[in-house]
Amino acid sequence: MEVIQPILAHFNHWITIFLLVAGLYVVVARGNMIKKLIGLSLFQTSVYLLYISPGKIFGGTAPIIDDKIEVYSNPLPHVLILTAIVVGVATLALGLGLVVRINEVYGTIEEDEIFTQEDDEE
Amino acid sequence: MIAHHLPVIIVLVPLFGALLSALTKRGAVAWGIALIATVLTLAATIGLLGHVLHDGVISYEIGGWAPPIGIEYRVDMANALVILIVATIATVIMPYARVSVAKELAADQQAWFYTMYMLCVAGLIGIAVTGDAFNAFVFLEVSSLATYTMIALGQSRRSLLSAYQYLIMGTIGATFYIIGIGLLLTITGTLNFVDLAARIAVTPYDRAMLTALAFITVGIGLKLALFPLHVWLPNAYARAPSTGTALLASTATKVAVYLLIRVYFNVFGISNIVGDVPVLELLLVLSIAAMFFASFVAVFEKNVKRLLAYSSVAQVGYMILGLSMATSTALTGTLVHLANHAMMKGAAFLAIGAVSYQLGSVSLERMKGIGRVMPVTMGCFVVAGLSLIGVPGTVGFISKYYLVVAAFEKGWWWLAFMIVASSLIAVFYVGRVVEVAWFAEPSKEAAKLKEAPLSLLLPTVALAAACVFFGVDASLTAGLAEAAANALFGGSL
Structure with missing residues (x-):
């Protein structure tokens, strides 16, 4: 139990780290440009969890001041992540836009096939 | 009244310029808007610099919310210098942009190019001016997304590929940050730089802090193309439109270097970083590797834009070298090199852009004898090249002088030797271009060409002249850099 306790106490961080590494792995390991972007999105999304989960305080409530309430959760991470989500969406949209254009001019979205075309040109 | 709001005006003007450019849809009109916006930004920046010189540090509360709760824009000598570099380069390039962009881009894309140009400038200035760590991330992404689009607007279909690859790398970098x-x-x-510094100073330096430092270093390292995280840079610079390359090469990496300096010197405090883990020693090794490896690759590069891009990676090495020595003289060297490198790389890329405008190519083979038909353009390239080498009388010498002196102050004579040795490699890659351009017989194709149009020449000559002027009389640039280094070493912001 003493071994498991610290692991369970930080289970949110374990999930974050798993998603983070899984996302990064997909970016590195996959040659399909859409799959790479999915990995990148997963990688970015894991960071949302990194910010949000420590902001939650057990028994805490929304930060609206009231005499009866003494414990509040930290609202700052939510606001930050709202911004980060917008940034993430913009990045994904631009990335997908580029992939559409790449598909138009190269006829494929597999990186290795594109590189073979490039080698033929040179 | 307006003077009080200068810190936010320098971000808002290019931001609204971008919005208006996007609405016009016509290249010429968008260019006019961009010109007005950049000139206004430069004027506001000079006003801001005057204030900082006169009154010291300026703190501006966004929306009237006092820091550390609200976002604070904080201007001291260090970021005033960086903002001045960005605003000046963005303005100087504008006359060049009109002709170059009109030739390289399709008519319906030109307004979008200026939109991205303005967004990129707004983002870069935003990173420099903000005193809030998360706000810096948002601006980092604003400038990055604009950069990806700008690269994708390049002529060849490979531009799209380079933009995509940079998007993947850049996003990983920003996410690490x-x-x-x-x-x-x-x-x-807390997220406010000043507040962070105060709280970090009283927090024990544990593993979580070290992890944070590691993530931030790698994240910004990707953005500033620190060896070996530089692989995105050569393709991105080589395939962007000429005007875009000149802007990016002279400003984007500089702002990232500034952010790293700010985090190291003011947030963590340089004495904190010198801990059990040899962070600075690691940066020192990487920067020396960059100086030698990237210069070496540049010697064998056939595409001149790529050659200059690899040279940029090497020059970033010198900047990080100054940071990793962590003395006042070395940091002055780094900061003055930010300004000097902006001038020399700006001049070099503008000159090559002019060659590309006339010749339609930047491959070394086709540039045979181009110096004889385009003497002014290639003359500027020679001046920029001499600066890259660090010949006395050019700005490159000033930067390297400070770095060498800093190395001797530390008693690291071997490092002084390495700085000089790596400069010798620059002689080879600059020499190759100069040899082909001036000493080879012009090909039939090149002999028919004329000198580039005046609007392309003026900005190029202006930056090349600055390379010589500030190389002979460095009192202005080195003075600002020294004041900035002292401000950073003052400990608190």
Whole structure:
């Protein structure tokens, strides 16, 4: 139990780290440009969890001041992540836009096939 | 009244310029808007610099919310210098942009190019001016997304590929940066640089802090193309439109270097970083590797834009070298090199852009004898090249002088030797271009060409002249850099 306790106490961080590494792995390991972007999105999304989960305080409530309430959760991470989500969406949209254009001019979205075309040109 | 709001005006003007450019849809009109916006930004920046010189540090509360709760824009000598570099380069390039962009881009894309140009400038100035770690991330992404689009607007279909690859790398870098900031937020509960510094100073330096430092270093390292995280840079610079390359090469990496300096010197405090883990020693090794490896690759590069891009990676090495020595003289060297490198790389890329405008190519083979038909353009390239080498009388010498002196002050004579040795490699890659351009017989194709149009020449000559002027009389640039270094070493912001 003493071994498991610290692991369970930080289970949110374990999930974050798993998603983070899984996302990064997909970016590195996959040659399909859409799959790479999915990995990148997963990688970015894991960071949302990194910010949000420590902001939650057990028994805490929304930060609206009231005499009866003494414990509040930290609202700052939510606001930050709202911004980060917008940034993430913009990045994904631009990335997908580029992939559409790449598909138009190269006829494929597999990186290795594109590189073979490039080698033929040179 | 307006003077009080200068810190936010320098971000808002290019931001609204971008919005208006996007609405016009016509290249010429968008160019006019961009010109007005950049000139206004430069004027506001000079006004701001005057204020900082006169009154010291300026703190501006966004929306009237006092820091550390609200976002604070904080201008001291260090970021005033960086903002001045960005605003000046963005303005100087504008006359060049009109002709070059009109030739390289399709008519319906030109307004979008200026939109991205303005967004990129707004983002870069934003990173420099903000005193809030998360706000810096947002501006980092604003400038990055604009950069990806600008690269994708390049002529060849490979531009799209380079933009995509840079998007993947850049996003990983920016995400690493917010992971680091997130860890700092969890440890200290604040995002304001000044507040962070105060709280980090009284927090024990544990593993979580070190992890945060590692994530931030790698994240910004990707953005500033620190060896070996530089692989995105040569393709991105080589395939962007000429005007875009000149802007990016002279400003984007500089702002990232500034952010790293700010985090190292003011947020963590340089004495904190010198801990059990040899962070600075690691940066020292990487920067020396960059100086030699990237210069060496540049010697064998056939595409001149790529050659200059690899040279940029090497020059970033010198900047990080100054940071990693962590003395006042070395930091002055780094900061003055930010300005000097902006001038020399700006001049070099503008000159090559002019060659590309006339010749339609930047491959070394086709540039045979181009110096004889385009003497002014290639003359500017020679001046920029001499600066890259660090010949006395050019700005490159000033930067390297400070770095060498700093190395001797530390008693690291071997490092002084390495700085000089790596400069010798620059002689080869600059020499190759100069040899082909001036000493080879012009090909039939090149002999028919004329000198580039005046609007392309003026900005190029202006930057090349600055390379010589500030190389002979460095009192202005080195003076600003020294004041900035002292401000950074003052400990608190």
